[in-house]
Amino acid sequence: MNAGVLKRVDELVYMEIEPPEIDESELLIRVKAASICGTDLRIFHGKKTKGVRYPSVIGHEFAGEVAQVGDKVTEFVVGERVCLDPVLPCGGCFYCLNGMENVCQNRVALGYEYDGCFAEYIKIPSKFITQGNIQKLPTHVPFTVGALAEPLSCVINGQRRLNISVGDTVVIIGAGPIGIMHMMVAKASGASKIIVSEPNWMRRETVGNFGADITIDPIKQSLKVMVLEQTDGLGADVVILAIGNPKIVNEALAIARKGGRISLFAGFSAGEMPPVDVNLIHYNELVVIGASALQRRDMKTSVRLIASGAVNLGKLVTDTFPLRKITEAFAMAESGEAIKVVLEP
Ligand SMILES: [Zn+2]
Ligand SMILES: [Zn+2]
Structure with a gap:
């Protein structure tokens, strides 16, 4: 089969490799759509290396069709449309036992420890099947949209502890695909006013x-002045940083109302240590919240939101490429001209 193989840092090659062989407890999925994530770009350039192997097939956001079913697998049949949570928690560590499986100490993932989805076929190990990582995709949801169920799940996980509720004013900094998804989920949660700050027109x-x-x-405009104007001088109930820019951390803290919740959703480059005005957190009793990956239950919520039309991700896919153009697709994803780039093997 053909695949995009990460040979070493900055070298991604479209080439023929041996197709994966499954055993009696595994599944083979024909990848129909695989989207490029900011994390894939960081892996490509060697800025993220944990769990990454060389050479290997990377990619973790995808949807496809069941191509082959192991004899002992009873939950799926050939031809079924599916999407996947690529992260497999261990189920037994402190975090798994305390409702935080997304930060499991022993987690493994497709696209890292296991070969990923920038290929014609992907093998799904048995535990992903038995632990509920696979979601069936309704027929009216295109594969390109199904692939986005994974990043949407990360957004749902990130908003869980923000408790956005009816009537909240939410500020989102950064309108990349993740910022846009945050906007949609906040709206679905009942936020009444959503302000988005983004320099790219x-x-x-x-x-x-x-x-x-x-x-x-x-x-061109002061975000702080705008937010205060829009909230009777109080500040926003919730602020979400959907871009990992150290220069805007203090601004994010300064535009929240007292008792406001701030999500540092986007990751920062390793070693970035922006000075933080801690008195804003102290005197304003701010709640600062992190976010990492997703939980299996978020994938279910995600597919439900997509299927019902509560979020409409279709238009986020601005560019599609055949798998053989994977290097062009990566360049497009990095250019800032695309919202979401999807490969169709
Ligand atoms: Zn991703
Ligand atoms: Zn665990």
Whole structure:
């Protein structure tokens, strides 16, 4: 079969490799759509290395069709449409036992320890099947949208502890695919006013079309002035950093109301240590929340939201490429001109 193989840092090659062989307890999925994640770009450039093997097939956001079913697998049949949570928690560590399987100490994932989805076929090890990592995709949901159920799940996980509720004012900093998904999920949770800050006009326009109430170009306008104007001088109930820029951490803290919740959703590059005005957290009793990966239950919620139309991810896919153009696709994903780039093997 053909696959995009990460040979070493900065070298991703489209080539023929041996197709995976499954045993009686495994599944083989024909990959129909595989989207490129910011994390894949960081892996490509060697900025993320944990669990990454060389050479290997990377990629962890995908949807496809069951191509082959092991004799002992009873839950799936050939031809079924599915998408997957690529992270497998161990089930037994402190975090797994305390409702935080997304930060499991022994987790393994497709696209890291196991070969990923930038290939015609992907093998699904038995535990992913028995532990509920696979979700069936309704026929009316295109594969390209099914592939986005994974990043949407990460957004749902990130918003869980933010407790966005009816009437909240939410500020989202950054309107990449993740910022746009945050906007959609916040809206579905009942936020009444969503302000999105984004310097790139194309992305600003997109998030506006998707229903953001106010969009602002932070280069030309003060986000803080705007947020105070929009909240009777109080500040926002919730602020979500959907871009890992150390320069905006203090601004995010300064635009939240007292008792406001701030999500540091986006990761920062290793070693980035922005100075933080800790008195903002102290005197304003702010709640600062992190976010990592997803839980299996989020994938179920994600597919439900997509299937019902509560979120509409279709238009987020701005560019599709055949698998043989994987290097062009990566370049497009990095260019900032695309929202979400999807490979169709
Ligand atoms: Zn991802
Ligand atoms: Zn665990």
